[in-house]
Amino acid sequence: MALTPSPLAYVPFVSVANMMKLVHHVGIETFLLELTDAMEADFRRWESFDKTPRLAAHSEEGVIELMPTSDGEFYGFKYVNGHPKNIKEGLQTVTAFGLLASVGTGYPILLSEMTVLTALRTAAMSALAARHLAPEGAACMAMIGNGAQAEFQALAMKAVCGIDTVRLYDIDRAATDKVLRNLDGLDLNLVACDTAQEAMEGAQIVTTCTADKQFATILTDNMVGAGVHLNAVGGDCPGKTELHRDILMRSDIFVEYPEQTRIEGEIQQLDPDHPVTELWQVITGAKPGRTGPGQVTLFDSVGFAIEDFTALCYVRDRLEGTDLYEKLDLLADPDEPRDLFGMLLRAAP
Amino acid sequence: MALTPSPLAYVPFVSVANMMKLVHHVGIETFLLELTDAMEADFRRWESFDKTPRLAAHSEEGVIELMPTSDGEFYGFKYVNGHPKNIKEGLQTVTAFGLLASVGTGYPILLSEMTVLTALRTAAMSALAARHLAPEGAACMAMIGNGAQAEFQALAMKAVCGIDTVRLYDIDRAATDKVLRNLDGLDLNLVACDTAQEAMEGAQIVTTCTADKQFATILTDNMVGAGVHLNAVGGDCPGKTELHRDILMRSDIFVEYPEQTRIEGEIQQLDPDHPVTELWQVITGAKPGRTGPGQVTLFDSVGFAIEDFTALCYVRDRLEGTDLYEKLDLLADPDEPRDLFGMLLRAAP
Structure with a gap:
């Protein structure tokens, strides 16, 4: 026994x-x-x-x-x-x-x-935010940073938001080639680009997902046009950011859990009382999400429990x-x- | 591949x-x-x-x-x-x-x-404290609460401190009988007792390990004689204590990590600045442990990472x-x- x-x-x-x-x-x-x-x-x-x-x-x-x-x-x-x-x-x-x-x-x-599973849920989270924040009829996304998350992000935006085109950029062209291979035959138009700026041309959704643990500036203010939805995935711990502060200043910023995002997200660059909107309140309708076609929305994604x-x-x-x-x-x-x-x-x- | x-x-x-x-x-x-x-x-x-x-x-x-x-x-x-x-x-x-x-x-x-493994490490921790705090030549322990921890506590005190006798008490006699069965043949004198007070007679080490989540009083002040080392294992979360406050007031109290013990241990009953000694400092020799044969020492064990x-x-x-x-x-x-x-x-x- x-x-x-x-x-x-x-x-x-x-x-x-x-x-x-x-x-x-x-x-x-x-x-x-x-x-x-x-x-x-x-x-x-x-x-x-x-x-x-x-x-x-x-x-x-x-x-x-x-x-x-x-x-x-x-x-x-x-x-x-x-x-x-x-x-x-x-x-x-x-x-x-x-x-x-x-x-x-x-x-x-x-x-x-x-x-x-985290790769899948991180992509699903981005898609959930884009479902509520991206401009209506968004069909093209830019994927800046073509590491382990890139394909998941692209497929989630396709499955949830209906995008049909992904413009790819990575400082390492081999990473972009990997995404081209992996997404081949999955019913997406794939465009490899030589610069981040080129990748963003015509994109209504811009996702950044790079991995350096340092204050990086993957995007600068002049690169971001009106009406874009930004999805900043890579900045997710103290000292690790991807966007220039000026972009944050002209975006409406949406977060998962402010207490955590202020420490770990892009907004660690801003004053601790800079206004942000909790995404759950957009989803329940308690707070507005996208209010016009020219607005720049930013989902400052850090991943929450x-x-x-x-x-x-x-x-x-x-x-x-x-x-x-x-x-x-x-x-x-x-x-x-x-x-x-x-x-x-x-x-x- | x-x-x-x-x-x-x-x-x-x-x-x-x-x-x-x-x-x-x-x-x-x-x-x-x-x-x-x-x-x-x-x-x-x-x-x-x-x-x-x-x-x-x-x-x-x-x-x-x-x-x-x-x-x-x-x-x-x-x-x-x-x-x-x-x-x-x-x-x-x-x-x-x-x-x-x-x-x-x-x-x-x-x-x-x-x-x-936690059962083993909790018993080892008790034995480590007793090695440094119990009166010299301690040979007899009382084990109040004969649940899942009891046998581990007894064997650790035998292996580490050399006790040869365990006096057992539990409100449920079946629990005591279980310990008697399990420790039979393991070279310990086992004495089943009808009350906690009886179990403590002649014991130099008294271990309490009961499981109720409420302010319980397993031991009262009159039960604790001079020179005893108390090992309070069961009080380990807010609202869960085993010893009457008066015992704490006349004991020298040793803890693992004060920040945690003040929330979870027996000393949650005391003022937040009541003096306690960190056990690691006794082990390194930075602080005194037992200073005399009449002293009541208490290890307020809650378990630390x-x-x-x-x-x-x-x-x-x-x-x-x-x-x-x-x-x-x-x-x-x-x-x-x-x-x-x-x-x-x-x-x-």
């Missing part, structure tokens, strides 16, 4: 291999669209979540973060790192995994890889009826809860 | 079954003694750790906590819940798992169950040369770090 773990001891685990199978099982664009819709639903009930800035451990090389949240019924958190130098050593800049648990019992109910929570819940729901998970012997579950030591004794060889 | 995860994508995982095998491979008492020594070594370099109070999500039913720390080279965190009501539903009050990662790359290097960090590092070291772990496909690791989407594409069925 008690030599094999009880069913309560097992936590469903989604490996990277199974996450990729799940994405193909659902379809990449359908996955992105459904995830965007799920995120919109959770943003509508924003006030029902416990919110706290992420807990970050900074080092010279990068940052390791824990991002927890809860809606009172479920608790979720993500472990995620950001190490820009990793790429030079053949490692991912960002890796992540996450967990869902029951608030009522504290028992974990899902452990999942979140490197692939609720988005990961949504993604984990979406994966949990989508796993049902599949065998795309393993069962992990993560929790000790003795026959008699107080008899943990007895369980250990009985496991003696 | 890239259809099977690369070696970098794998994270060693210690399941509950493997943790129990590891404990028996090392020997329970040797494990507790070595873990206590490892903890003492880390307490000596206390100042080299990043310290932050745990991040707690409280609900009516219990609490879910994340406990991170880092020594600059490695980063560790534990997920742990505390749900006193669980026991009535046949669930564990406390379950936990933890992770070690490299600060330099942010990559996880060990994922481990920590329900069993550094102890879990030590435990994870100890397990990592002890795993070497064994096959007591699995390899978990937790991290996406594309051939080319920027080509996450390409990896996803190539995983298409």
Whole structure:
């Protein structure tokens, strides 16, 4: 007795291999669209979540973060790192995994890889903001920075906002070529550009996603025309920004969670009381989003725990009826809860 | 190519079954003694750790906590819940798992169950405090509360401090009987008692470990004689205490991390500036521990992240040369770090 773990001891685990199978099982664009819709639903009930800035451990090389949240019924958190130098050593800049648990019992109910899932949810988040902020009929996006996020961003804007053209620029042409290869045959017009300025020509949506941990200026004010929706994804920790301050000054700025964005986002360059609008309030209709065709809107995206929570819940729901998970012997579950030591004794060889 | 995860994508995982095998491979008492020594070594370099109070999500039913720390080279965190009501539903009050990662790359290097490991490290922590605070030649301990921690506490005090007798009390006699069964044949004199007062007769070390989430009074002042070392394990979150305030007033109080203990420990009953001594300073010799045979010392144990960090590092070291772990496909690791989407594409069925 008690030599094999009880069913309560097992936590469903989604490996990277199974996450990729799940994405193909659902379809990449359908996955992105459904995830965007799920995120919109959770943003509508924003006030029902416990919110706290992420807990970050900074080092010279990068940052390791824990991002927890809860809606009172479920608790979720993500472990995620950001190490820009990793790429030079053949490692991912960002890796992540996450967990869902029951608030009522504290028992974990899902452990999942979140490197692939974070890429998907970050793109879905951008698409959700663009759905509410981009100019009507936006058909062309510029993608500045053609790293690991680029294809996900492009496909999410296609699936959710209906864009048909992506203009690509990266300081490393090999990165752009990678995107050209990967998106070939996915029903998008792809235009490789030699400068960021060229990439932005005719684009109604401009997404920046570069990885340097330093105050960078990927875009300057003269490059941004009227009516554009800017989606700044790469500036996401102290000291890491992409846009010139002048762009911020003439944009209407939308954020996920101001307490976190003021520390980590593009707006760390601005006064701490510079007006910003919380995106959830645009989605519920409490605050205006885009108010005219000439307005420059900026979504200062840093990534918030609720988005990961949504993604984990979406994966949990989508796993049902599949065998795309393993069962992990993560929790000790003795026959008699107080008899943990007895369980250990009985496991003696 | 890239259809099977690369070696970098794998994270060693210690399941509950493997943790129990590891404990028996090392020997329970040797494990507790070595873990206590490892903890003492880390307490000596206390100042080299990043310290932050745990991040707690409280609900009516219990609490879910994340406990991170880092020594600059490695980063560790534990997920742990505390749900006193669980026991009535046949669930564990406390379950936990933890992770070690490299600060330099942010990559996880060990994922481990920590329900069993937390029980071991909590007992090792008590033994470490008693090693420095208990009266010389202490041979008898009282164990008040005979739940999941009881046997671990008793064996750690035996292995580290050399006690030979354990006097047991629990409001539920069945819990005491469980301890009697489990510790039978492990070379300890076991005495079942009908009251807490009776259990404390002749004991130089008194450990309380009860689980009610309410201001309880397991011990009152008249029960505590001169020269005793008290080890209060069960009071570990706001509203959860075990000792009458009067006991605290006549004890010299030792804590792990005051910022956390003042919120969670027995001393939440005292003024926020009531003097306490940090245990690491006793261990380094910077502050006095026990100064005389009549003194009542109290270790107000709440559990701190550094102890879990030590435990994870100890397990990592002890795993070497064994096959007591699995390899978990937790991290996406594309051939080319920027080509996450390409990896996803190539995983298409």
